[in-house]
Amino acid sequence: MMYILEKKNVDQTLSEWSAKYEVYTPQKVEAYSQFLPFTESSELALNEPLNTRYPPKSLFLPQSEVMLKYNKRLNKFDEIKILPEKRIIFGIRPCDASAITLLDTVFDTDEYQDPYWTERRENTILVGLGCSEPPSTCFCTTVGYGPFNQDGLDALMTELDDVYVVEILSDKGQKLFSNFPASSKDQEQSVLNIQLKAKDLMEPAFETENLKQTLDQLFESDYWSEIAESCLGCGICTFLCPTCFCFDIVDEVQRNERIRNWDTCMFRIYSQEASGHNPRPTRAERTRQRLMHKYSYWLDHIDKIGCTGCGRCVRHCPVGLDIRAMLRAASNFEREVVNVG
Amino acid sequence: MSDNGHNPYNPIPMHIVRAYYESNDRSLKTFELVFDHQKDCDQFFSKYNPGQFCQLSIFGKGEAPFGIASAAWEGEFVRFTVQKMGSFTKYIHNLQAGDPIGMRGPLGNGFLLDDWKGKNIVIIGGGCAFSTLYALTKHVHHPKHRPDFEELIVIYGARTSGLCMYKHDIETWYQRNDMQIHQAIDVPEEDWSHHVGYVPDVLKDVAPSPQNAVAVVCGPPIMTKYTLPVLVDLGFAPEDIFTSLEKRMKCGIGKCGRCNIGSKYICKDGPVFSLAELNALPADI
Numbered sequence: 001m002m003y004i005l006e007k008k009n010v011d012q013t014l015s016e017w018s019a020k021y022e023v024y025t026p027q028k029v030e031a032y033s034q035f036l037p038f039t040e041s042s043e044l045a046l047n048e049p050l051n052t053r054y055p056p057k058s059l060f061l062p063q064s065e066v067m068l069k070y071n072k073r074l075n076k077f078d079e080i081k082i083l084p085e086k087r088i089i090f091g092i093r094p095c096d097a098s099a100i101t102l103l104d105t106v107f108d109t110d111e112y113q114d115p116y117w118t119e120r121r122e123n124t125i126l127v128g129l130g131c132s133e134p135p136s137t138c139f140c141t142t143v144g145y146g147p148f149n150q151d152g153l154d155a156l157m158t159e160l161d162d163v164y165v166v167e168i169l170s171d172k173g174q175k176l177f178s179n180f181p182a183s184s185k186d187q188e189q190s191v192l193n194i195q196l197k198a199k200d201l202m203e204p205a206f207e208t209e210n211l212k213q214t215l216d217q218l219f220e221s222d223y224w225s226e227i228a229e230s231c232l233g234c235g236i237c238t239f240l241c242p243t244c245f246c247f248d249i250v251d252e253v254q255r256n257e258r259i260r261n262w263d264t265c266m267f268r269i270y271s272q273e274a275s276g277h278n279p280r281p282t283r284a285e286r287t288r289q290r291l292m293h294k295y296s297y298w299l300d301h302i303d304k305i306g307c308t309g310c311g312r313c314v315r316h317c318p319v320g321l322d323i324r325a326m327l328r329a330a331s332n333f334e335r336e337v338v339n340v341g
Numbered sequence: 342m343s344d345n346g347h348n349p350y351n352p353i354p355m356h357i358v359r360a361y362y363e364s365n366d367r368s369l370k371t372f373e374l375v376f377d378h379q380k381d382c383d384q385f386f387s388k389y390n391p392g393q394f395c396q397l398s399i400f401g402k403g404e405a406p407f408g409i410a411s412a413a414w415e416g417e418f419v420r421f422t423v424q425k426m427g428s429f430t431k432y433i434h435n436l437q438a439g440d441p442i443g444m445r446g447p448l449g450n451g452f453l454l455d456d457w458k459g460k461n462i463v464i465i466g467g468g469c470a471f472s473t474l475y476a477l478t479k480h481v482h483h484p485k486h487r488p489d490f491e492e493l494i495v496i497y498g499a500r501t502s503g504l505c506m507y508k509h510d511i512e513t514w515y516q517r518n519d520m521q522i523h524q525a526i527d528v529p530e531e532d533w534s535h536h537v538g539y540v541p542d543v544l545k546d547v548a549p550s551p552q553n554a555v556a557v558v559c560g561p562p563i564m565t566k567y568t569l570p571v572l573v574d575l576g577f578a579p580e581d582i583f584t585s586l587e588k589r590m591k592c593g594i595g596k597c598g599r600c601n602i603g604s605k606y607i608c609k610d611g612p613v614f615s616l617a618e619l620n621a622l623p624a625d626i
């Protein structure tokens with residue numbers, strides 16, 4: 001079943017939803033776009049050629065978040081009431097939605113549930129917007145996803161002239177759109193064509209078959225120092241990455257709060273031990289950790305690549321390092337090593 | 342709240358009941374903690390296994406991981422020995438009996454006691470890393486557990502006699518007829534009647550048989566590095582050699598990302614690994 005949301009009705013629809021839900025949409029912020037709460041004056045940026053700069057993972061794992069408030073003198077703490085509101089994230093791209101399902105396997109395990117993550121997940125509806133014209137920095141099809149991938153979404157919209165055609169993917173999605181007009185057979189056929197065409201537009205960015213084995217073999221090689229040579233270690237590739245989830249826990253003494261902040265394996269202090277020893281003392285080891293985590297360790301954990309091909313690390317690296325080129329170099333480097341031997 | 346109604350990041354409220362220096366240079370201090378609420382106590386001991394660790398929590402200072410140095414049968418308290426290293430451990434060292442403290446745990450896998458039943462246990466420790474091995478030895482000592490295991494051999498080295506931990510208790514181990522204890526210090530001292538030398542050399546002298554035995558090694562990296570090959574030379578299989586690893590940690594429950602070696606998290610998949618498991622991991626230590 002597919003429904004029609006007319007473009008001219010989007011603002012009104014979001015307003016109506018706002019009565020019952022906190023609604024987040026991509027909005028213009030300076031030269032970029034970012035998911036922000038919808039208001040009557042919001043300037044929507046739904047059809048920007050590029051995805052939001054700031055990843056919507058922040059709506060589940062905020063960049064900085066209070067875990068508890070304490071009273072040092074009484075040695076007591078108050079639990080934080082995490083999120084009572086129901087939320088809709090409208091216009092999230094498939095790469096970001098599938099990244100959230102990857103992070104579910106970290107934060108929502110049988111053994112330990114992270115309540116800050118799971119509460120927000122339970123209370124949030126994800127309405128996705130597929131990518132009819134994926135930009136050149138995107139590579140979702142290479143890593144096993146696609147511009148209309150459905151993982152994690154409750155509904156998926158495809159832009160078609162003056163309307164969005166909405167595919168329902170869950171009960172939550174069905175409830176949200178059940179009063180909308182149904183689409184015609186012609187529209188559904190067009191949607192199918194758009195989705196296939198978008199996928200065909202995307203060239204494979206690197207070889208993924210045996211990539212894990214290649215990287216595992218290169219673990220102690222010079223490959224890492226070569227690809228990390230121009231890296232500044234700024235960490236922006238990890239902060240903006242929708243599948244990076246590392247965090248630090250610190251006590252904010254002046255506010256009497258225990259907080260967690262996004263952290264990054266690209267920083268020296270991340271793995272610095274009290275004894276002075278650091279298992280990842282240079283950017284080569286830290287770059288290795290970043291790439292190995294996504295293209296080797298994730299496969300060990302859930303047999304999936306821990307990258308959804310959103311391209312943010314490619315677009316926003318201040319020195320233009322391109323993870324796709326790094327991974328192509330890995331395959332070539334292995335060949336060189338083998339040839340020399 | 343999550344389905345099971347428990348936030349794993351919340352520290353469990355406890356109090357210090359005993360605090361005493363373990364070493365004569367005051368770098369090592371032992372703390373025994375009791376639970377403020379009986380249900381937390383029951384929950385802790387329903388899960389606790391020697392070899393596990395906890396995050397100690399001080400509001401305004403943060404958290405840091407420490408190995409548990411007590412066996413469950415010793416009583417409804419949890420023992421930690423803390424080496425003064427940085428600002429957090431310096432703060433802990435100033436705490437006294439009666440002071441409140443937070444704790445999260447027990448965390449990690451602990452020693453594989455069920456797999457070790459019916460075997461000889463060779464325990465090899467150095468420095469303050471002996472704390473979890475002390476818990477293991479105490480566990481094995483209990484009359485209810487002792488028949489589960491065959492021979493018990495403990496080798497424990499410290500730099501000086503003043504740095505030897507749990508002295509009074511360990512002295513009584515020499516009187517036990519169900520174990521061997523070999524203590525060593527690095528350089529000779531007056532009044533020291535036990536071994537003198539480094540742990541790997543003492544291990545060579547003691548030369549425990551690998552037959553039906555497991556060896557557990559915890560110590561500073563340099564000791565572990567030279568001890569593991571000695572065990573291999575003695576004929577211990579990599580599957581029968583165990584060690585406990587440490588890394589910088591924050592969450593302790595496999596979420597925050599930082600303590601991995603390859604695809605294993607020290608906090609969740611460890612801290613106890615067999616040498617066979619370690620050999621299969623990349624050199625990221």
